[in-house]
Every structure is written in structure tokens, then in C-alpha cells.
Amino acid sequence: MGYECDYRFLLEPIHGKSGELQAWELLTRYVNDATINNDRHPERDTGFFSQLPADQKWQLFLHQVEKLIQLYQTGFRQVISVNVDRDIVDGIFKDAEIQEKLATLTLMRLELSAFFTARFSSADLLTLKGVSKITPAPLWLDHFGPGYSSLTMLDSGIFEIVKIDQQFFWQFGEERTFDILLDHLNQLCRGVIIEGVENQSQADLLAHRAIFGMQGHLWESVYLDDLAAQS
Template identity: 80%
Template structure:
């Protein structure tokens, strides 16, 4: 794995319509592409983890876990979701030591990309259910939208929160179809977070919709190390 200072961790906030801060998503960027000043970078959005080997991803996940243990032990009291993929899910399921560490992180959420469920199989469902049993962290589903979503997986009831893909929101957020989808998703999970909120007009559009929260570049992110330094 590369040097630890090759990348940076930061937290992107999730807000309710009321303005309440609900949670954070832990994101990772290469140090030379870590601008968090509300600037959307299409190249960056293509996916940090897609550029890494399976071993590198696993080592990075272990480092994220250690950072969160530090933060929560320092008294942090808010929910933080952490992105994982198939390789990391498999690693969690097999590694008892990691499971013990995750057991201490009761405010952590494991966020699984809908890319995982796009190739959903019974084995995948059993693996996810297994992870849900061996860790206290509820599962969240990321990137829900056309082409990468599987309602069968949602019907399993294993996801606490579903995040709607920003591209889907941008295209259909003003349509009745979007409201119908929200109603359906709310029957399958405990709440929906809409990603890709970059302007106040987009936030206003969601003000009276059946959502749990909103996330996007409209709100300022913070560096994880800055929070640790303040602890």
C-alpha cells in the first residue's frame, strides 16, 4: 500500500430538511485531489476505490477503522458511514479481529454501493446478512438508481438507509416518478437520503419530500484529522 499521507480522509455531512445534522459519510481522496471546497470534480467522482487493488482497499479500510476508533474514543457522538465493496465485505466476514473492532463502533454504518447489488445473487445476500450479524453497524445502500439497483436485495430488509444516486435525482427530482420511488423505498427501509444536492434550489425542491436527509456539495465537508486535533 502507498504511504498513508498519499490520501486524506474527510467527512461529508448529511442534513435533514429541518437543518439538523444527521450523519456524516467518511470519504477518501488522494492527497493531490482532496479539495473539499464545494467543487465537484467529475474525474474524482468516478470512484476512488476503483483505482486501488483489493489488498490496498482492505488496508485502507483497516486504517479508516483505526481512525474512527480514535475519533469515537475521543467523544465523537454522531453517525459516520464508511464505503465498502465486495472485497471489503468479504474481508469483514472472514476476519474475527476486525469484527471485534467494529463491535466497538456502534455509531458507524457500513455503506454498500448499489454496484454490489447490480450483480446480486443468493450468495451475496447470505454474505451481507452474515456481516449484519457479526457487526453492530447497520447496512446502508449507496447509489440507488437505474442500472445498479436490485429491489430483491431491498426486499430482504437488511438496509437501514438507502441513498439515491445523484444522477437520478438530477434527472427525475422534479417528476412524480421520484415521489413514487420515495414512497416505495420508505416501505423497504427506515429512510432515504438524496445525494447530489449542490444548490439551494435543489434543497428547496426536497424540502417537502418524504426523505430522511440530503447530502452534497451545498454543505462544507471537514477533514477527519482536524476533528481529531480538536478532540
């Protein structure tokens, strides 16, 4: 497929308020990236993923699934989220073979960007509900923030976790409205993760907030292959 030559898979940790490791997010990086803790930008994450042709996205997703199967077979027992979009969700819904593989990945989560849900139709919502029923992998919503958030999607109750976009956190994290938002989101899902936690001051700001976890460059990421070798 060529993916192992061009890309490497990176695991970005998600920590709880007390510092405990809660989960990981699987990201894709170019092999020639200088560091594994580089700042996110469109070429590496959501933008990079969305710019791939549908068939390449699907092949990349299949490769990620195979990598996770191998990792979990070593005895690894921590939650890992994998980014998907409408093409991947539609593919899962139609592919019995991948459904069988996902059935073995009870600690995997499918993470859908709010960039995509903002344009989802009622038919797409039905597809998401269908996927949530045929696979054990709960759905997470990424990049929740102004301009990209679908309240219809949240009200559907299909998301286990909602991640608040880092720009939204940086702009409003110290305001009372941020706590009101957290209270509302916690009524619609099982927990909220705050993205963009870059330093201890930001982590301290969230110490008494109603959140499930925090994610950002305050914590060191690891390559999937390196973690697999240690398991």
C-alpha cells in the same frame, strides 16, 4: 502502509430537511487535491475505490476503522458511513479481529454501492446478511438509481438507509414518480438520503419530501483529522 502520505480522509455532511446535521460519509481524497469540495468523479470515489487491488482496499478499510476508533474515543457521537464493496464485506465476514473492532463502533455504518449490488449473487446476499448479524454497523445502500439497483437486495430488508444517486435526483426530482419511488423505498428501509444537493433551490425542492436527509456540496466538508482535533 503509505496511506497517510498519499490520501486524506474527508467527511461529507448529511443534513436533515430542517438543516440539522444527521450523519457524515467518510471519503478518500488524494493529498494533492486542490479543494475538499471538488466534484465527485470516478477517480475519487466509487471508481477510485473499485480500481484498487483487493489487498489495498482491505488495508485502506482497516486504516479507516482505526481512524474512526480514535475519533470516537475523543467523545465524538455522530454517525459516520464508510464505503465498502464485496471484497471488504467478505473480509469482515472472515476476520474475527476486525469484527471485534467493529463491535466498538456502534455509530459506524457500512455503505455499499449499488454499482456492486447490481452484480451480487444469492451467495453474496447471504454474506451480507451474515455481516449484518455479526457487527453492530447497519448497512446503507449508495447510488440507488436506474441500472445499478437490485430490488432483491432491497426486498431483503438488510439496508437501514438507501441513498438516491445524484443523477437520478437531478433528472427526476421534480416529478411525481420521484415521490412514488420515495414511498416505495421507505417501505423497504428506515430512511432515504438524497445525494447531489448542490444549492438551496434543490434543498427547498426536498423540504416536504419523505426523506431522512440530504447530501451534497451545498454543505462544507471537513477533513477527518481536523474534526478529530476539535473533538
